[in-house]
Amino acid sequence: MDFFKEAPSFSNMQKALHWAVVVLLAAQYFLFDGMGRPFHQLMDTGTATYTLTPAMHLGIGVLTLALAAWRIALRLTHGTPPEPAEEPDLAKLGSKIAHAAIYALLFILPLTGLVAWFGQAGFAAEIHELLTNALMALVVLHVAAALVHHFWWKTDVLLRMR
Numbered sequence: 013m014d015f016f017k018e019a020p021s022f023s024n025m026q027k028a029l030h031w032a033v034v035v036l037l038a039a040q041y042f043l044f045d046g047m048g049r050p051f052h053q054l055m056d057t058g059t060a061t062y063t064l065t066p067a068m069h070l071g072i073g074v075l076t077l078a079l080a081a082w083r084i085a086l087r088l089t090h091g092t093p094p095e096p097a098e099e100p101d102l103a104k105l106g107s108k109i110a111h112a113a114i115y116a117l118l119f120i121l122p123l124t125g126l127v128a129w130f131g132q133a134g135f136a137a138e139i140h141e142l143l144t145n146a147l148m149a150l151v152v153l154h155v156a157a158a159l160v161h162h163f164w165w166k167t168d169v170l171l172r173m174r
């Protein structure tokens with residue numbers, strides 16, 4: 013099993029999954045992030061209510077988890093294109109670490125969310141909330157890096173996820 017197996021390019025399915033997860037995460041962070049109230053209600057009463065926000069948050073979270081697993085499977089079978097040779101070694105290493113960290117969070121976030129919700133576990137909710145900020149920070153860094161690749165180093169990195 014090689015998480016960094018090399019391929020000439022991303023497959024169309026890898027590209028589609030990348031952008032589908034971007035859309036799902038945008039909805040999770042900007043439309044259905046109001047989980048505090050239903051969660052505290054659940055903690056107080058012991059009864060879960062599935063109004064729009066918790067139902068969508070749960071559904072999108074589980075779907076994101078499934079798509080992350082699919083993406084890992086594609087990385088292991090198809091592979092991903094290597095970093096452009098002309099880039100600094102530190103940038104190559106940084107992108108490997110950042111991508112691995114993003115993948116880790118795409119698993120840990122839904123899992124801590126599920127433990128918090130179904131186990132009525134306050135500590136899991138706290139970890140979940142903390143890690144949502146970590147993922148947001150990594151994504152900001154990721155987008156900034158993609159723009160540096162494109163406009164500063166003038167490599168094809170941004171275009172190959174098109």
Ligand code: HEM
Binds near residue numbers: 138
């Ligand atoms: C990729 C998956 C997920 C992402 C990106 C995500 C993101 C978020 C965000 C942004 C918040 C609001 C945090 C805040 O108010 O600062 C939140 C809260 C919460 N999420 Fe998720 N979530 C995901 C999956 C799930 C799943 C599958 C569940 C299971 C039901 C879940 C349960 C919760 C709960 C219970 C809270 C409230 C925590 C609290 O207020 O203490 N999440 N999530």
Ligand code: HEM
Binds near residue numbers: 158
């Ligand atoms: C929620 C937001 C995002 C997440 C979670 C995310 C996650 C990832 C991950 C894990 C990879 C590694 C490749 C893989 O195995 O699939 C990747 C690659 C890539 N992402 Fe994103 N991404 C996000 C948003 C964006 C945005 C907005 C852009 C455009 C500015 C972008 C541009 C790219 C590019 C160009 C690559 C390919 C890098 C390479 O060729 O090595 N991503 N992304």
